[in-house]
Amino acid sequence: MTPGADTHFTRPLLRTPFHERQMRVSQVDSFVPWSGYTTVDVFTSVEQEYFAIRNSSSLYDVSPMVKYRIRGPDALRYLNRLCTRDIRKLRPGRVAYTVWCDDAGMLIDDGTVFCLGESDYRLCTGEWQLDWLRASAIGFDVVIRDETADLAALAVQGPTAAHLLKGAGIAGIERLKPFEHGEFRLTAPAGGSAPLMVSRTGFTGDLGYELWMSPGDATTVWDALMGFGTSRALRPIGSRALNMARIEAGFILPRVDFTSAAHSLFPGTERSPLELGLAWLVDFGKGHFTGRRALLAEQARGPRRQLVGLDIEGTKPAYQALLYTDRTGRRECGSVTSATWSPTCKRNLALAMVAAPYIAEGSIVWAEIYLNRELQWQRRMVRARVVPRPFFAPERRRATPPADF
Amino acid sequence: MSTTGAKVHDVVIVGGGHNGLVTACYLARAGLTVLVLERQQYVGGAAVSRSLYPGFTYSNCSYVCSLLRTEIIRDLDLPAHGLQIIPYEGGCTMMRDGGHLAVYDNHDAMRREIARHSHHDAEAYERYVRDMLRHCRFIKPLLLREPPDPTSWRLRDLGELAFLARHLYGLGEARIYDTLRFFTMSCADMLEEYFESEIVKAHLSGSSIIGTALGPRSPGSAYVLLHHYMGSIDGAVGAWGFARGGMGAITRAMAASLQASGGAIRTGAPVQQILVRGGRATGVVLADGEEVRARTVVSNLDVKRTFLETVAAGHLPPQFLEQVRRFKIRGSSGKLNIALDALPRFPAIPAGSPAIRGDLHITDTLDMLERAYDDWKAGRWSREPYVDMLIPTQIDPTMAPDGKHYMSVFVQYCPYQLADGEWNEQKRQAFGATVIDAISRHSPDFKDLILHAEIRTPREIESEVGLTEGNIFQGELTFDQLLFNRPIPGFAQYRTPIDSMYLCGSSTHPGGGVMGAPGANAARRILRDLGRGQ
Numbered sequence: 031m032t033p034g035a036d037t038h039f040t041r042p043l044l045r046t047p048f049h050e051r052q053m054r055v056s057q058v059d060s061f062v063p064w065s066g067y068t069t070v071d072v073f074t075s076v077e078q079e080y081f082a083i084r085n086s087s088s089l090y091d092v093s094p095m096v097k098y099r100i101r102g103p104d105a106l107r108y109l110n111r112l113c114t115r116d117i118r119k120l121r122p123g124r125v126a127y128t129v130w131c132d133d134a135g136m137l138i139d140d141g142t143v144f145c146l147g148e149s150d151y152r153l154c155t156g157e158w159q160l161d162w163l164r165a166s167a168i169g170f171d172v173v174i175r176d177e178t179a180d181l182a183a184l185a186v187q188g189p190t191a192a193h194l195l196k197g198a199g200i201a202g203i204e205r206l207k208p209f210e211h212g213e214f215r216l217t218a219p220a221g222g223s224a225p226l227m228v229s230r231t232g233f234t235g236d237l238g239y240e241l242w243m244s245p246g247d248a249t250t251v252w253d254a255l256m257g258f259g260t261s262r263a264l265r266p267i268g269s270r271a272l273n274m275a276r277i278e279a280g281f282i283l284p285r286v287d288f289t290s291a292a293h294s295l296f297p298g299t300e301r302s303p304l305e306l307g308l309a310w311l312v313d314f315g316k317g318h319f320t321g322r323r324a325l326l327a328e329q330a331r332g333p334r335r336q337l338v339g340l341d342i343e344g345t346k347p348a349y350q351a352l353l354y355t356d357r358t359g360r361r362e363c364g365s366v367t368s369a370t371w372s373p374t375c376k377r378n379l380a381l382a383m384v385a386a387p388y389i390a391e392g393s394i395v396w397a398e399i400y401l402n403r404e405l406q407w408q409r410r411m412v413r414a415r416v417v418p419r420p421f422f423a424p425e426r427r428r429a430t431p432p433a434d435f
Numbered sequence: 436m437s438t439t440g441a442k443v444h445d446v447v448i449v450g451g452g453h454n455g456l457v458t459a460c461y462l463a464r465a466g467l468t469v470l471v472l473e474r475q476q477y478v479g480g481a482a483v484s485r486s487l488y489p490g491f492t493y494s495n496c497s498y499v500c501s502l503l504r505t506e507i508i509r510d511l512d513l514p515a516h517g518l519q520i521i522p523y524e525g526g527c528t529m530m531r532d533g534g535h536l537a538v539y540d541n542h543d544a545m546r547r548e549i550a551r552h553s554h555h556d557a558e559a560y561e562r563y564v565r566d567m568l569r570h571c572r573f574i575k576p577l578l579l580r581e582p583p584d585p586t587s588w589r590l591r592d593l594g595e596l597a598f599l600a601r602h603l604y605g606l607g608e609a610r611i612y613d614t615l616r617f618f619t620m621s622c623a624d625m626l627e628e629y630f631e632s633e634i635v636k637a638h639l640s641g642s643s644i645i646g647t648a649l650g651p652r653s654p655g656s657a658y659v660l661l662h663h664y665m666g667s668i669d670g671a672v673g674a675w676g677f678a679r680g681g682m683g684a685i686t687r688a689m690a691a692s693l694q695a696s697g698g699a700i701r702t703g704a705p706v707q708q709i710l711v712r713g714g715r716a717t718g719v720v721l722a723d724g725e726e727v728r729a730r731t732v733v734s735n736l737d738v739k740r741t742f743l744e745t746v747a748a749g750h751l752p753p754q755f756l757e758q759v760r761r762f763k764i765r766g767s768s769g770k771l772n773i774a775l776d777a778l779p780r781f782p783a784i785p786a787g788s789p790a791i792r793g794d795l796h797i798t799d800t801l802d803m804l805e806r807a808y809d810d811w812k813a814g815r816w817s818r819e820p821y822v823d824m825l826i827p828t829q830i831d832p833t834m835a836p837d838g839k840h841y842m843s844v845f846v847q848y849c850p851y852q853l854a855d856g857e858w859n860e861q862k863r864q865a866f867g868a869t870v871i872d873a874i875s876r877h878s879p880d881f882k883d884l885i886l887h888a889e890i891r892t893p894r895e896i897e898s899e900v901g902l903t904e905g906n907i908f909q910g911e912l913t914f915d916q917l918l919f920n921r922p923i924p925g926f927a928q929y930r931t932p933i934d935s936m937y938l939c940g941s942s943t944h945p946g947g948g949v950m951g952a953p954g955a956n957a958a959r960r961i962l963r964d965l966g967r968g969q
Contacts, residue, residue, distance in 0.1 A: 039537070039788050042544035066543050134609065160558040176554060292561070295568050297607045 043068040046093035047182040047248035055266055062269060065157055067094035070268040079271035083234050084374050086263035087188035089255060090272055092240060095183055098153045098163060102172035105149040112166050114303055116316040120145045125209045125229050129303050129311055135324030136291035136300035138162055139284055142231060144211055156284060162292060182248040187238030190262055192432040195239060198258040204431035206230045218254035233272060235279025235420055237427050277370045277379055280339060280419030282306060287337060287367040287381055304328055306337045336389040339419040342378040342397055343412045347371050351397040353382060357411050363388050363395055372421060379421050391416055444470045447719055447729035449706045452480020455735030456689035457954030458939040460511045463698035465962050474705035478690050481900045482949050484683025488887035491841050492834040493772040494681040495889060496900060498825055498843040502665060502950035503685065506579060511692045518688035522676035523830055525793030528638040529783040529877045536638045537790035553632040563629045571665050573614055576602065578945045578952045581960060582918040582927050618914050622656040623801050633800045640804060641796050644847050645823060646907040648765035650808030651801050655913040662912055677827045681834055685949060709936065711750040716936035731935045731961060737902060737909040738762055738922040738942040755932050758923045763911040766851030766893030766904030767811055771844040771870055774886040778840050779878045795824040797877055807848055814854025816866050820873060821847045846870050851893040851904040858894050866892055908947025909940050918944060929957040937961055
């Protein structure tokens with residue numbers, strides 16, 4: 031070790047290939063850890079960053095996304111046994127959002143599967159899974175490799191994302207359909223060139239793309255996008271702005287909306303995909319997959335609780351609020367897992383785990399919210415209505431070709 | 436025979452170790468008159484700080500504080516009586532080829548450290564920690580409870596059994612299997628369900644053999660690992676670490692707490708016999724013939740020393756005595772306490788790494804540990820011993836002069852009985868030399884820095900502290916000697932075959948380590964029997 035050099039015990043978190051560029055634009059030096067990397071929480075202002083997602087374009091560094099390459103003669107059979115969706119339907123050039131469970135049908139995590147070719151897949155997920163992936167690989171001829179550090183990744187999300195990518199020098203991007211991926215080349219007008227894989231995926235529920243590249247090309251791509259984007263209100267965003275958008279889009283986060291069966295300590299804290307409102311991802315007709323028997327039993331039994339969307343009165347977000355059956359607050363019936371004020375919908379939104387009698391659309395529950403009026407804390411019982419998710423799903427997210435502005 | 440006037444104490448406690456003091460404190464707080472009788476000139480038993488070389492303080496028996504129950508610290512107001520537990524960070528296992536596996540507090544640093552040896556193991560470590568925490572969560576509520584007798588129909592036992600059953604069945608099917616399996620598994624089998632790297636397994640299995648006459652491949656060693664692991668998840672900040680001023684700071688605070696609530700301590704007062712009249716304990720006789728009378732007698736001594744040496748055999752049922760004789764309390768550990776002129780260098784540990792401030796070990800593989808155990812079975816000390824070394828003076832400023840350091844070296848394995856005849860001074864020195872040579876192979880300047888070394892075989896631990904065979908846990912922590920089987924089936928609730936006589940040492944549930952739980956549980960049992968329980 032060179033004296034003074036960083037090592038894991040002096041600087042435990044790794045830096046992404048975009049770190050240095052992001053440091054230059056970070057005004058408030060606010061970072062959070064994500065799967066072993068340090069990532070930006072907020073660059074300048076959460077509100078401004080949020081509106082870049084919904085009004086123009088945003089750049090979000092998703093390099094820490096954990097990526098596993100899964101190859102080998104049994105790759106398809108393996109993934110189809112691992113995941114709840116039918117991976118056989120996934121053609122090369124396509125991406126699928128899926129979840130995977132343990133034997134008891136409890137969710138381990140969610141992520142996206144990229145079909146890169148025959149018997150060649152990439153699994154992208156927020157947290158490490160190698161232990162489970164390897165345990166699941168017994169009896170399958172597959173090779174699983176962690177590619178996290180080999181690929182830098184950048185999410186470009188917002189209604190002007192396609193125009194921005196085109197302007198930054200990625201020709202043909204407008205032909206990419208939702209959940210497709212393809213190989214592209216960035217040829218920046220100001221010079222600089224890089225091969226990229228682009229997928230039309232994201233975590234905002236808006237028009238958006240994810241760019242996957244060699245770490246050596248990261249700054250070239252960043253500079254090209256920022257160079258063209260400055261006149262179009264492009265902004266790098268941190269995880270806090272993204273969190274508002276993902277709640278509007280109804281997406282769930284591990285450690286926030288559910289505890290992975292791989293982490294749970296207390297019995298009974300695990301959640302099934304059915305409980306998380308992800309029944310549409312579970313394909314009972316595809317043959318055996320891990321957790322199928324337990325999930326079938328759960329389906330037959332009916333849900334005990336479910337993650338639902340809540341539209342809450344007032345404007346104060348119901349962070350971690352307990353939910354009650356009526357205004358008196360005598361009987362609990364659930365709790366809020368994620369909450370935000372939605373600046374676009376002008377609604378007070380939340381995701382909440384609610385007991386079975388109250389999961390139907392239109393059900394009313396009461397949220398216990400604490401208000402801080404200049405250090406004078408007040409308790410409010412606020413009416414909340416169960417509403418469908420996503421809360422915000424603009425048509426533009428699906429349009430092909432997308433709007434060119 | 437003299438008597439101490441007409442004074443009859445409510446309670447006399449035989450032995451001033453940490454459990455004896457804990458029992459005494461709780462009883463004194465309940466308003467009883469309590470007298471603790473300690474053989475040595477100082478209290479503490481195996482939780483002591485001693486000055487054996489000018490300017491240095493040694494924690495010469497127990498050396499880290501990981502298990503002392505927060506509830507006890509709080510109930511007895513120990514911080515107000517001077518106890519300060521300071522956390523330590525780091526740790527490292529050094530390999531013969533110069534490699535190492537360090538321990539870091541930071542989760543990401545730890546993960547990357549394991550990934551240097553195996554990427555898979557770095558991820559499997561998360562599952563390992565999860566499962567260990569699950570087991571700890573299962574055990575922890577049982578520590579400060581009296582183990583129920585499964586053969587009894589008394590309401591209290593049935594209630595406690597129901598609690599245990601609810602607790603177990605609350606885990607759900609899969610975790611019940613895991614929990615039951617865990618208690619009887621070997622540490623090696625358990626670790627092999629997670630890890631592929633030899634050094635990761637060897638590093639983690641160290642805690643499964645400390646103080647135990649088991650090898651990492653012996654069934655039951657997985658639980659010993661958990662027993663050590665429990666302290667590190669206490670939840671309360673600072674619950675894991677060094678006692679500032681050495682382990683004696685714990686028992687000093689307990690003694691002060693006892694005196695503050697009216698209890699008395701007599702040191703230099705060795706108890707020769709517990710007096711029994713009509714099947715009832717009535718007091719004790721000291722070595723000088725003085726008789727101390729009491730309505731209740733509590734023994735902090737281990738179960739063998741209590742019943743085979745301190746109670747006349749005629750008072751005890753023969754079958755009970757036979758079970759006491761068979762109780763496993765085997766000496767397997769030695770200890771070196773070393774005064775150092777400066778901090779020794781360990782080239783395997785990277786410069787600037789906090790690893791050196793934690794527990795340091797020397798081993799490569801599970802097999803190497805198992806071979807060290809083979810030596811013990813053959814009646815000799817391990818030729819390549821497993822050591823648990825700590826240099827607390829890097830953190831605690833009170834134990835050595837500036838720039839100088841105290842090093843505690845716990846050694847596994849060292850037999851109580853050697854195959855080639857009795858221990859003698861020459862063999863004791865040879866044992867010390869084996870350990871010092873082993874350390875020197877990883878620290879070139881170590882030998883030159885030694886100012887003084889106290890070398891303790893199981894014989895010294897026994898003769899000084901009174902622990903039979905020098906077993907640090909007052910009895911092996913194997914499943915046949917845990918819960919309702921500890922120490923003797925049918926006598927797991929701190930009572931004995933003699934009325935108004937109790938046990939409160941680590942021979943009782945939940946076992947050894949500077950935990951205090953046996954002492955606290957015994958006090959609760961006594962108070963209930965006296966009709967003072969809540």
